[in-house]
Amino acid sequence: AQTVTQSQPEMSVQEAETVTLSCTYDTSESDYYLFWYKQPPSRQMILVIRQEAYKQQNATENRFSVNFQKAAKSFSLKISDSQLGDAAMYFCAYRWGRDDKIIFGKGTRLHILP
Protein backbone atom coordinates (compact mmCIF):
# COMPACT_ATOMS: atom_id res chain seq x y z
CA ALA A 1 0.00 0.00 0.00
CA GLN A 2 1.14 3.49 -0.75
CA THR A 3 1.88 5.76 2.18
CA VAL A 4 3.02 9.34 2.62
CA THR A 5 4.92 10.38 5.74
CA GLN A 6 5.67 13.87 6.96
CA SER A 7 7.86 13.50 10.00
CA GLN A 8 7.83 17.16 11.09
CA PRO A 9 4.48 18.14 12.68
CA GLU A 10 5.66 21.74 13.13
CA MET A 11 8.50 23.94 11.97
CA SER A 12 9.51 27.54 12.40
CA VAL A 13 11.66 29.77 10.24
CA GLN A 14 12.76 33.35 10.42
CA GLU A 15 11.31 35.67 7.82
CA ALA A 16 13.52 35.88 4.70
CA GLU A 17 15.29 32.64 5.57
CA THR A 18 15.03 29.31 3.76
CA VAL A 19 13.21 26.30 5.14
CA THR A 20 12.88 22.71 3.93
CA LEU A 21 9.91 20.51 4.70
CA SER A 22 10.42 16.76 4.52
CA CYS A 23 8.25 14.11 2.94
CA THR A 24 8.86 10.44 2.30
CA TYR A 25 6.59 8.02 0.54
CA ASP A 26 6.36 4.34 -0.09
CA THR A 27 5.23 2.82 -3.35
CA SER A 28 6.09 -0.04 -5.66
CA GLU A 29 4.81 1.85 -8.69
CA SER A 30 6.99 3.60 -11.22
CA ASP A 31 4.37 5.94 -12.69
CA TYR A 32 3.18 8.42 -10.09
CA TYR A 33 2.89 12.07 -9.17
CA LEU A 34 3.86 13.98 -6.06
CA PHE A 35 2.43 17.26 -4.84
CA TRP A 36 2.75 19.86 -2.15
CA TYR A 37 -0.38 21.65 -0.99
CA LYS A 38 -0.58 24.71 1.23
CA GLN A 39 -3.46 25.30 3.61
CA PRO A 40 -3.41 28.80 5.14
CA PRO A 41 -5.42 29.66 8.23
CA SER A 42 -8.31 30.58 5.94
CA ARG A 43 -8.46 26.81 5.24
CA GLN A 44 -8.74 27.00 1.46
CA MET A 45 -6.11 24.58 0.24
CA ILE A 46 -3.93 25.53 -2.67
CA LEU A 47 -1.83 23.37 -4.95
CA VAL A 48 1.74 24.69 -4.69
CA ILE A 49 3.87 22.41 -6.81
CA ARG A 50 3.72 19.14 -8.67
CA GLN A 51 6.37 16.60 -9.70
CA GLU A 52 6.04 13.78 -12.18
CA ALA A 53 8.05 10.72 -11.14
CA TYR A 54 9.41 10.18 -14.64
CA LYS A 55 10.99 13.62 -14.68
CA GLN A 56 14.49 13.88 -13.23
CA GLN A 57 14.44 17.65 -13.09
CA ASN A 58 13.15 19.07 -9.84
CA ALA A 59 10.01 21.20 -10.15
CA THR A 60 10.20 24.88 -9.29
CA GLU A 61 7.49 27.49 -8.79
CA ASN A 62 8.91 30.90 -7.91
CA ARG A 63 10.22 30.65 -4.32
CA PHE A 64 9.10 27.04 -3.99
CA SER A 65 11.21 24.16 -5.21
CA VAL A 66 11.41 20.47 -4.53
CA ASN A 67 14.22 18.00 -4.01
CA PHE A 68 12.95 14.79 -5.55
CA GLN A 69 15.06 11.75 -4.71
CA LYS A 70 13.30 8.87 -6.41
CA ALA A 71 15.56 6.08 -5.20
CA ALA A 72 15.27 7.28 -1.62
CA LYS A 73 11.52 7.98 -2.07
CA SER A 74 11.99 11.44 -0.71
CA PHE A 75 10.20 14.60 -1.82
CA SER A 76 11.12 17.68 0.20
CA LEU A 77 9.84 21.21 -0.32
CA LYS A 78 12.18 24.17 -0.07
CA ILE A 79 10.79 27.63 0.50
CA SER A 80 13.28 30.41 -0.15
CA ASP A 81 13.03 33.95 1.21
CA SER A 82 10.22 32.96 3.57
CA GLN A 83 7.39 35.46 3.90
CA LEU A 84 4.73 35.92 6.55
CA GLY A 85 2.14 34.77 4.02
CA ASP A 86 3.87 31.40 3.81
CA ALA A 87 2.62 30.51 7.27
CA ALA A 88 0.32 27.55 6.74
CA MET A 89 -0.11 23.83 7.01
CA TYR A 90 1.73 22.07 4.21
CA PHE A 91 0.63 18.69 2.93
CA CYS A 92 2.65 16.32 0.83
CA ALA A 93 0.56 14.08 -1.44
CA TYR A 94 0.98 11.15 -3.80
CA ARG A 95 -1.07 9.89 -6.72
CA TRP A 96 -0.51 6.75 -8.72
CA GLY A 97 -0.56 7.46 -12.44
CA ARG A 98 -3.49 5.16 -13.18
CA ASP A 99 -5.55 6.00 -10.15
CA ASP A 100 -7.82 8.89 -9.35
CA LYS A 101 -7.13 8.80 -5.64
CA ILE A 102 -4.60 10.94 -3.86
CA ILE A 103 -2.94 10.03 -0.58
CA PHE A 104 -2.11 12.92 1.72
CA GLY A 105 0.45 13.09 4.49
CA LYS A 106 -0.62 14.38 7.90
CA GLY A 107 0.86 17.81 7.28
CA THR A 108 3.54 20.12 8.63
CA ARG A 109 2.56 23.38 10.26
CA LEU A 110 4.98 26.11 9.26
CA HIS A 111 5.38 29.21 11.41
CA ILE A 112 7.12 32.31 10.04
CA LEU A 113 8.85 34.39 12.70
CA PRO A 114 9.03 38.13 12.00
Add this chain to the structure above:
Amino acid sequence: NAGVTQTPKFRVLKTGQSMTLLCAQDMNHEYMYWYRQDPGMGLRLIHYSVGEGTTAKGEVPDGYNVSRLKKQNFLLGLESAAPSQTSVYFCASSDPRWGNQPQHFGDGTRLSIL
Protein backbone atom coordinates in the same frame (compact mmCIF):
# COMPACT_ATOMS: atom_id res chain seq x y z
CA ASN B 1 -14.80 33.86 -10.45
CA ALA B 2 -16.17 31.98 -7.44
CA GLY B 3 -14.15 28.77 -7.86
CA VAL B 4 -15.39 26.07 -5.48
CA THR B 5 -18.21 27.04 -3.15
CA GLN B 6 -19.41 24.93 -0.23
CA THR B 7 -22.61 25.36 1.69
CA PRO B 8 -23.18 25.48 4.58
CA LYS B 9 -19.99 26.63 6.30
CA PHE B 10 -21.04 25.40 9.74
CA ARG B 11 -23.64 22.95 10.99
CA VAL B 12 -24.47 21.20 14.22
CA LEU B 13 -26.50 18.01 14.06
CA LYS B 14 -27.89 15.57 16.54
CA THR B 15 -27.01 11.89 16.26
CA GLY B 16 -29.30 10.20 13.77
CA GLN B 17 -30.19 13.31 11.80
CA SER B 18 -29.50 13.55 8.10
CA MET B 19 -28.18 16.38 6.01
CA THR B 20 -26.68 17.24 2.64
CA LEU B 21 -23.58 19.28 1.94
CA LEU B 22 -23.51 21.10 -1.36
CA CYS B 23 -20.45 21.77 -3.47
CA ALA B 24 -20.59 23.92 -6.58
CA GLN B 25 -17.82 24.79 -9.01
CA ASP B 26 -17.91 27.20 -11.91
CA MET B 27 -14.72 26.12 -13.68
CA ASN B 28 -16.30 23.38 -15.81
CA HIS B 29 -14.10 20.80 -14.09
CA GLU B 30 -14.80 17.16 -14.76
CA TYR B 31 -13.44 15.82 -11.48
CA MET B 32 -14.88 16.58 -8.07
CA TYR B 33 -13.97 15.22 -4.65
CA TRP B 34 -15.18 15.16 -1.07
CA TYR B 35 -12.59 14.93 1.71
CA ARG B 36 -12.76 15.02 5.45
CA GLN B 37 -10.03 16.50 7.58
CA ASP B 38 -9.50 15.33 11.13
CA PRO B 39 -6.75 16.40 13.54
CA GLY B 40 -3.63 14.32 13.00
CA MET B 41 -5.19 12.41 10.12
CA GLY B 42 -4.62 14.68 7.18
CA LEU B 43 -7.13 14.65 4.36
CA ARG B 44 -9.02 11.49 3.59
CA LEU B 45 -11.04 10.94 0.45
CA ILE B 46 -14.68 10.05 1.02
CA HIS B 47 -16.09 9.88 -2.50
CA TYR B 48 -15.20 11.34 -5.84
CA SER B 49 -16.63 11.80 -9.29
CA VAL B 50 -14.94 11.76 -12.66
CA GLY B 51 -17.90 13.23 -14.49
CA GLU B 52 -21.59 14.00 -14.46
CA GLY B 53 -23.61 10.99 -13.41
CA THR B 54 -20.63 9.04 -12.08
CA THR B 55 -19.37 8.54 -8.54
CA ALA B 56 -16.84 6.30 -6.88
CA LYS B 57 -15.83 5.37 -3.34
CA GLY B 58 -12.74 6.78 -1.77
CA GLU B 59 -10.85 5.79 1.33
CA VAL B 60 -13.60 6.34 3.93
CA PRO B 61 -17.00 6.09 2.19
CA ASP B 62 -19.07 4.38 4.91
CA GLY B 63 -21.95 6.46 6.23
CA TYR B 64 -21.91 8.84 3.27
CA ASN B 65 -23.61 9.00 -0.09
CA VAL B 66 -22.96 11.32 -3.02
CA SER B 67 -24.63 12.42 -6.21
CA ARG B 68 -23.41 14.26 -9.30
CA LEU B 69 -26.58 14.99 -11.25
CA LYS B 70 -25.10 18.15 -12.74
CA LYS B 71 -21.49 18.66 -13.74
CA GLN B 72 -21.10 21.74 -11.57
CA ASN B 73 -22.56 20.25 -8.39
CA PHE B 74 -21.41 17.45 -6.12
CA LEU B 75 -23.58 16.63 -3.11
CA LEU B 76 -22.47 14.77 0.00
CA GLY B 77 -25.17 13.21 2.14
CA LEU B 78 -25.08 11.90 5.67
CA GLU B 79 -27.91 9.43 6.06
CA SER B 80 -27.80 9.03 9.84
CA ALA B 81 -25.21 11.28 11.45
CA ALA B 82 -22.84 9.81 14.03
CA PRO B 83 -20.41 11.59 16.39
CA SER B 84 -17.53 9.96 14.47
CA GLN B 85 -18.53 12.08 11.50
CA THR B 86 -17.66 15.28 13.33
CA SER B 87 -15.05 16.78 11.05
CA VAL B 88 -14.22 19.50 8.58
CA TYR B 89 -15.37 18.58 5.09
CA PHE B 90 -13.68 19.86 1.97
CA CYS B 91 -14.86 19.73 -1.58
CA ALA B 92 -12.39 20.03 -4.44
CA SER B 93 -12.38 20.00 -8.20
CA SER B 94 -9.84 19.52 -10.94
CA ASP B 95 -9.30 19.56 -14.65
CA PRO B 96 -7.99 16.25 -16.09
CA ARG B 97 -5.31 18.19 -17.98
CA TRP B 98 -3.58 18.72 -14.65
CA GLY B 99 -3.36 15.01 -13.93
CA ASN B 100 -6.62 14.49 -12.10
CA GLN B 101 -5.45 15.67 -8.70
CA PRO B 102 -7.56 18.17 -6.76
CA GLN B 103 -6.56 21.66 -7.73
CA HIS B 104 -9.09 23.96 -6.19
CA PHE B 105 -10.58 23.45 -2.78
CA GLY B 106 -13.57 25.06 -1.17
CA ASP B 107 -13.42 26.84 2.18
CA GLY B 108 -14.67 23.79 4.07
CA THR B 109 -17.71 22.91 6.14
CA ARG B 110 -17.28 22.43 9.87
CA LEU B 111 -19.75 19.77 10.97
CA SER B 112 -20.37 18.80 14.58
CA ILE B 113 -22.47 15.80 15.55
CA LEU B 114 -23.76 15.81 19.11
